[in-house]
Amino acid sequence: MVDITVNAGKNCAVGQFRAMASPCEILLEVQDMTLCRQLTQLAAAEAERIEQKYSRYRSSSVLSQLNRNAGSWQTLDAETGQLLAFADSCYQLSDGLFDISSGILRRIWQFDGSAKLADQAEIDALLPYIGWHQVIRDNNRIWLPAGMELDLGGIAKEYAVDKVLQLLRQQFNQNNVPSLVVNFGGDMRCSQPRQDGSAWRIGIENPTLADQAISAVGLSNGALATSGDSRRFLLKDGVRYSHIVNPKTGWPVSNAPRSVTVAAPNCLLAGMLATTALLQGAAAEEFLQAQKLQYWLVH
Structure with a gap:
């Protein structure tokens, strides 16, 4: 059973739980704690379903x-x-x-x-x-060739965000849907603008000072996903090695930004582009420019 907490935020209700090794939250535009708890329980169950099905850590997956x-x-x-x-x-x-x-x-x-x-x-x-x-x-x-292993860690969380938002939207009458944000460890998707037309204010994490934001962006539709090395890295002789590894060489990518955040229509696409940009190393920004989507880089 997943532990769920529901609190009143500023002009919203917030439901929280943990899944996929990440803090997860549901932001509901209206301060309806009962509704928020119901939605958060649905979200937690769907996240658990996806984790159970695709986690490499579960032998039955x-x-x-x-x-x-x-x-x-x-x-x-x-x-x-x-x-x-x-x-x-x-x-x-x-x-x-x-x-x-x-x-x-x-x-x-x-x-x-x-x-x-x-x-x-x-x-x-x-x-x-x-x-x-x-x-x-x-x-x-x-x-699959014998000895090969597949790992969906690079897309499963983003997939879960998209699936959860889809599930939550289905709980409402089409004419009465409040704005929702699904946020799994900084990968998030928003259903629509708030009733007054405003956007949710989302902070982009500073990879040097974790838990601090370098800037805030407005999110009223679509998704944001971030990839970076703030929490997973190696440090040897003053050189920082990111956890993003080039599959062709087997070595961590060099000269990549510390983090990349991408805005896209859905979280799967945003996450894939953020990670792929880091895999480009020094050419990360050139790759992102070619995608013609909004992005933020931290070097």
């Missing part, structure tokens, strides 16, 4: 089953098939840099703030098992 049965054809349910189709689009757009088969590198990279770097021999041993292009998909089936 669909993802864990796919990884255990690598080397043979497996049947996909519709939801998983759609997520993997999105992952394929990410791979193509990023020229192979956004690769959900690269999570296997966590075996040798522990981004815990220490100075311990992976050994090149360790990296070389894992690289043959990385490469989404090696995966074969056929209608509702998939074949």
Whole structure:
């Protein structure tokens, strides 16, 4: 059972819980605590469903089953098939840099703030098992090479934000929908402007001073997602190594911004673009400019 708290915010109601290793909150424009609790319970249940289905840490998850049965054809349910189709689009757009088969590198990279770097021999041993292009998909089936593992950590939380907002909006009559914000650890999506036409004020975290905002932006529709190294990194000889790893080399990306925040129509797209921008390293801003979406960089 997920612990839920509901409080009155400034001109809104706030429901909070934890899921996907993140603090999660639901902001409801009206100060209706009973309604906010109901919506927060729905949100927590949907987040738990998605985490249970796609977490690599749960042996019973669909993802864990796919990884255990690598080397043979497996049947996909519709939801998983759609997520993997999105992952394929990410791979193509990023020229192979956004690769959900690269999570296997966590075996040798522990981004815990220490100075311990992976050994090149360790990296070389894992690289043959990385490469989404090696995966074969056929209608509702998939074949992973033996030894390969998929990791949806780069898109699952953003997917959950989108699904939760969709679920919550369905609870209302079309003519009487208050403005809602779903925020999972800084990845968020807003349903619509507030009744007076104003936007929600959202702070963008300072990666140097966690829990402090560098700026506030107005969010009245669509999504914001942030990717950065404020909490997961290595530091050796004065060099900071981000947890964003290039799947082609097995090494953390160098010369990337400290954080990237992207505004997009949905959270899946915003998160994918923020992470892909970091994977570009020094070319992050050039990549973002080409997307013609609003973004914020912190170097």
